[in-house]
Amino acid sequence: QVQLVGSGGGVVQPGRSLRLSCAASGFTFSSYAMHWVRQAPGKGLEWVAVISYDGRDTEYAESVKGRFTISRDNSKNTLYMQMNSLRDDDTAEFYCARDREQLVLGDAFDVWGQGTTVIVSS
Amino acid sequence: DIQMTQSPSSVSASVGDRVTITCRASQDISSWLVWYQQKPEKAPKSLIYAASNLESGVPSRFSGSASGTDFTLTISSLQPEDFATYYCQQYKSYPYTFGQGTKLEIK
Numbered sequence: 003q004v005q006l007v008g009s010g011g012g013v014v015q016p017g018r019s020l021r022l023s024c025a026a027s028g029f030t031f032s033s034y035a036m037h038w039v040r041q042a043p044g045k046g047l048e049w050v051a052v053i054s055y056d057g058r059d060t061e062y063a064e065s066v067k068g069r070f071t072i073s074r075d076n077s078k079n080t081l082y083m084q085m086n087s088l089r090d091d092d093t094a095e096f097y098c099a100r101d102r103e104q105l106v107l108g109d110a111f112d113v114w115g116q117g118t119t120v121i122v123s124s
Numbered sequence: 125d126i127q128m129t130q131s132p133s134s135v136s137a138s139v140g141d142r143v144t145i146t147c148r149a150s151q152d153i154s155s156w157l158v159w160y161q162q163k164p165e166k167a168p169k170s171l172i173y174a175a176s177n178l179e180s181g182v183p184s185r186f187s188g189s190a191s192g193t194d195f196t197l198t199i200s201s202l203q204p205e206d207f208a209t210y211y212c213q214q215y216k217s218y219p220y221t222f223g224q225g226t227k228l229e230i231k
Contacts, residue, residue: 037220047160047168047211049220061218097167110158110215112179114167 004028006098006115013121014088024081024098024115032056032076033104037111038083040094040120050096051083054107066092088122095119126150126214130223136231141202145226147212149193156216159188159197162225163208171210172197202228 010022024036038050051062051072060072071084081098096118099111127150137143147157155175160168170179172188175195185200199206207230212223 046225047162047213047222049213049222052218052220063219102170102173108215108218110170110173110213111160111168112170112173114169117167 004100004113006100006113008096008098008115008118011096011118011120013123015124016089016122018088019084019086020088020120022083022085022096022098022118022120024083026079026081026100029100029113030104031074031079035101035107035109036072036074036081037099037101038072038081039097039099039111039114040092041097041117042091042094048094052107053081055105059107085120088120090122093120093122125219126153126216126221128212128214128221128223130212130226132226133224134227134229136229137202138231139202139204141231143199143202143228145197145210145212145228147195147197147223149195149214149216152193153214153216155190156214157188157190157195158213158215159186160211160213161206161208162211168211199228204230 005027007025037052053060053072069087073082098115100113101109102112103109129148157175159172162168175190176188187198189196210226
């Protein structure tokens with residue numbers, strides 16, 4: 003079945019780096035744009051970044067621009083988020099999510115991963 | 125950025141009640157709006173996309189509507205499994221933005 007499995011979260015000190023992964027299965031990964039969405043403890047949802055199905059186009063939230071990099075390896079059916087210069091306020095559950103429609107950049111999400119937890123703390 | 129203002133922030137209701145949640149966009153987003161349901165410690169789940177299209181497998185007691193920049197999620201007859209937090213989100217333009225959420229609690 004269609005599935006997204008996030009991993010790579012952990013506890014990291016401020017200023018350090020972390021790379022999240024999201025493994026996709028059950029669908030043609032290379033045909034869908036993919037997103038990262040985060041949720042700070044007890045707070046609402048915040049969209050973080052998107053990458054087009056072919057990896058050529060990306061967009062970022064202002065809060066992470068210049069620090070986070072979204073990428074994908076379609077040969078491995080995997081989405082990534084490289085997070086540098088982490089700050090306390092990056093502490094959150096990070097979800098990967100799939101666009102509903104194939105071959106577009108910009109749609110609602112129809113499949114979500116289970117989330118991976120990032121805690122930034124000294 | 126497009127602001128999404130969701131109301132109420134919380135609502136108490138009983139099984140069988142009809143509940144309406146509203147989301148207002150700060151500018152025209154056409155029908156580029158989705159409603160998600162989130163239960164504690166779980167990932168969000170898509171309920172309604174394009175303002176009024178029911179996601180496959182979602183019960184028909186859920187419905188969505190739009191009027192200009194105002195959007196509504198209606199649950200016609202609350203079931204025990206519907207108690208959760210609901211979010212609207214616009215996908216008209218980046219950055220995508222969410223409403224602040226509505227927590228639906230049991231009265």
